[in-house]
Amino acid sequence: MDLDALTGCLTSSACLVTQTTSGLIIGMLLFLVAVGLTLIFGVLKIVNFSHGAFYMFGAYFAMTTYHLTESFALAMLAGAAGTAILGLIFERVFMSRVYGADVLMQLLVCYAFVLIFDDVVRLIWGPEFKSMGMPAAFQVMPLFIAGGVVPPYYLLLIGVALVAAIVLGIGLSRSRIGKVIRAAAHNPGMVSALGINTGLIYGGVFALGGMLAGLAGALAAPVRSLTPGMGFSVLIESFIVTVIGGMGSIVGALVGALLIGLIRSFGSLGFPLFTEGLMYLFMVIVLVSKPTGLFGKEAA
Amino acid sequence: MTELEAGRAQALLPVRSGAALQRYRDVLIALIAFAVLASLPMFTGSEALLDFVIRCSAYGLFATSLNLLVGYTGLTSFGHGMFFGLGAYSFGLIMQKLGVPIPVAFVATLAITAVIAAVIGAICVRLKDIYFAFVTLAFQMLIHSTILSWASFTGGDQGLRGGIPRPVFLGIDLANHVHLYVASCALLILGLLAMRQIAQSPFGYTLRMIRDNAARASFLGIDVWRAKLTVFVLAALFASMGGMVMALFVSGAYPEFAYWTISGEGIFINMLGGVSTFLGPMVGTVLLLLLNDTVTRFTEYHGIVLGVVILFFALGLRKGLLDFVAEWYTHRRDAGEGR
Numbered sequence: 074m075d076l077d078a079l080t081g082c083l084t085s086s087a088c089l090v091t092q093t094t095s096g097l098i099i100g101m102l103l104f105l106v107a108v109g110l111t112l113i114f115g116v117l118k119i120v121n122f123s124h125g126a127f128y129m130f131g132a133y134f135a136m137t138t139y140h141l142t143e144s145f146a147l148a149m150l151a152g153a154a155g156t157a158i159l160g161l162i163f164e165r166v167f168m169s170r171v172y173g174a175d176v177l178m179q180l181l182v183c184y185a186f187v188l189i190f191d192d193v194v195r196l197i198w199g200p201e202f203k204s205m206g207m208p209a210a211f212q213v214m215p216l217f218i219a220g221g222v223v224p225p226y227y228l229l230l231i232g233v234a235l236v237a238a239i240v241l242g243i244g245l246s247r248s249r250i251g252k253v254i255r256a257a258a259h260n261p262g263m264v265s266a267l268g269i270n271t272g273l274i275y276g277g278v279f280a281l282g283g284m285l286a287g288l289a290g291a292l293a294a295p296v297r298s299l300t301p302g303m304g305f306s307v308l309i310e311s312f313i314v315t316v317i318g319g320m321g322s323i324v325g326a327l328v329g330a331l332l333i334g335l336i337r338s339f340g341s342l343g344f345p346l347f348t349e350g351l352m353y354l355f356m357v358i359v360l361v362s363k364p365t366g367l368f369g370k371e372a373a
Numbered sequence: 374m375t376e377l378e379a380g381r382a383q384a385l386l387p388v389r390s391g392a393a394l395q396r397y398r399d400v401l402i403a404l405i406a407f408a409v410l411a412s413l414p415m416f417t418g419s420e421a422l423l424d425f426v427i428r429c430s431a432y433g434l435f436a437t438s439l440n441l442l443v444g445y446t447g448l449t450s451f452g453h454g455m456f457f458g459l460g461a462y463s464f465g466l467i468m469q470k471l472g473v474p475i476p477v478a479f480v481a482t483l484a485i486t487a488v489i490a491a492v493i494g495a496i497c498v499r500l501k502d503i504y505f506a507f508v509t510l511a512f513q514m515l516i517h518s519t520i521l522s523w524a525s526f527t528g529g530d531q532g533l534r535g536g537i538p539r540p541v542f543l544g545i546d547l548a549n550h551v552h553l554y555v556a557s558c559a560l561l562i563l564g565l566l567a568m569r570q571i572a573q574s575p576f577g578y579t580l581r582m583i584r585d586n587a588a589r590a591s592f593l594g595i596d597v598w599r600a601k602l603t604v605f606v607l608a609a610l611f612a613s614m615g616g617m618v619m620a621l622f623v624s625g626a627y628p629e630f631a632y633w634t635i636s637g638e639g640i641f642i643n644m645l646g647g648v649s650t651f652l653g654p655m656v657g658t659v660l661l662l663l664l665n666d667t668v669t670r671f672t673e674y675h676g677i678v679l680g681v682v683i684l685f686f687a688l689g690l691r692k693g694l695l696d697f698v699a700e701w702y703t704h705r706r707d708a709g710e711g712r
Contacts, residue, residue: 350518
């Protein structure tokens, strides 16, 4: 425990800004993964245990595209589009077979794919750590805000995630497709009877979730190292986020992700070894006081 | 819900009047199984085979105890591995720091597990379904983080090293490989027998009723919370026993024992073997360890092979192996009687 470091940081604006931005980027990346998870749970009632694999594939797709084309924009696009296609295939071919089956059975299928995907990445890209490298456009002087150091890439990352959150939120609540998706989450039988292809919606939601996780992976690729199994810790953390925020709630995912991001960045100062423990402690407290999470609804 | 429906059909049968008879049968089977296992070293000098059986004992106790929660009570715990890790660590620590005889450390570990399980269980069993799963997972990771960060006491990420002392007790020397083997088999058989008694007792049938319809059980005057808590603590004790066998086997304890993947493997073993038969988890244990051992020998990409096998079980059989065999057998028998 190192409470002096924590209180020292809280009283210095430079440290405060640095830690807050690092908390924000952790939180924003987590949000992109967690929102897909919560969306898939909300509509398909499936806990997608293999969601971390999409994050991993997004990062690897982006890295390969970047090394081939030297274009950052194309790399992001490849990360997002590649995982969207992967998500669609995964849902249509495998997950659609276990709807209505035992929850454990669904988890088992996902677990199988966690194992398979990790090995596929190891086969294609090798087991060693890889890095994409910071794109030239962002290799500029960091900004100084109130004495704290903020790399410009962090701002882009936070911006993209915020845009995704807003588009998703408005899209789901206002657009026609959003309404159909929410209706399908509520009563799939009725939606199907109205002549709407629910299979297509399920596949689409899975693809959307996969795409967001892939985008998170692609955005993280320049600032994190890539390794098979990288999706796993992200998966666990985004589970915590969805549980804290409430399964199925997009606002909850955003709030939960930011809370976890800040706990991580400030907790690593005060409790360097117990940072993870803090997250789990927070999760226990939330679950015990409000089992459905901060923004979850009773028996949705 | 195909697994559980099969179990439900079984649960609706009246408790046999020959309960005592069945108990004698169980004890007899246990004695025969122990005799067979214990005489194994006389026929084979293969250390690898004995090691395999010891590992099966550790994981088998753990997986079967998890089935008390998952299969019998309908409590899907994602954090059951915490008690496996807790057993390994507290047994190792007591032996290293206090130097007491092994049975004393054994009983002390069970007592510590019972207290911690009662506290955690009291918080967890109030929650239902997926929330129960998540809160148990959170506690598991909390214990894992504590082990990692309390390095001065637990050895942190290096694990509990320096070996576990094994003073000879009543002529039993657990440093001797064959002695350790026989002791593990004895613990496994005793543990399985005890869990079988719990499962077949009136309390075991209360658990099945809670799984099938908790509201009805509550109306019939059963204190559901208390019954769930009791089985949570009981299952933790057997998981802790598995952890102790594991600690003796590797002569140490590692943070991985308390990591959530152990719980994941426990669930996986149950699904592989089947949750509606008592010995399903045991079959699953042997299957998974066999799979792990053979596949890792042939390819470094064992994840792919293991994944495909799991898919075969999940999408092909759609139930555990022993459940599948049991259903196939009843189906055949019923068809034969109908003729």
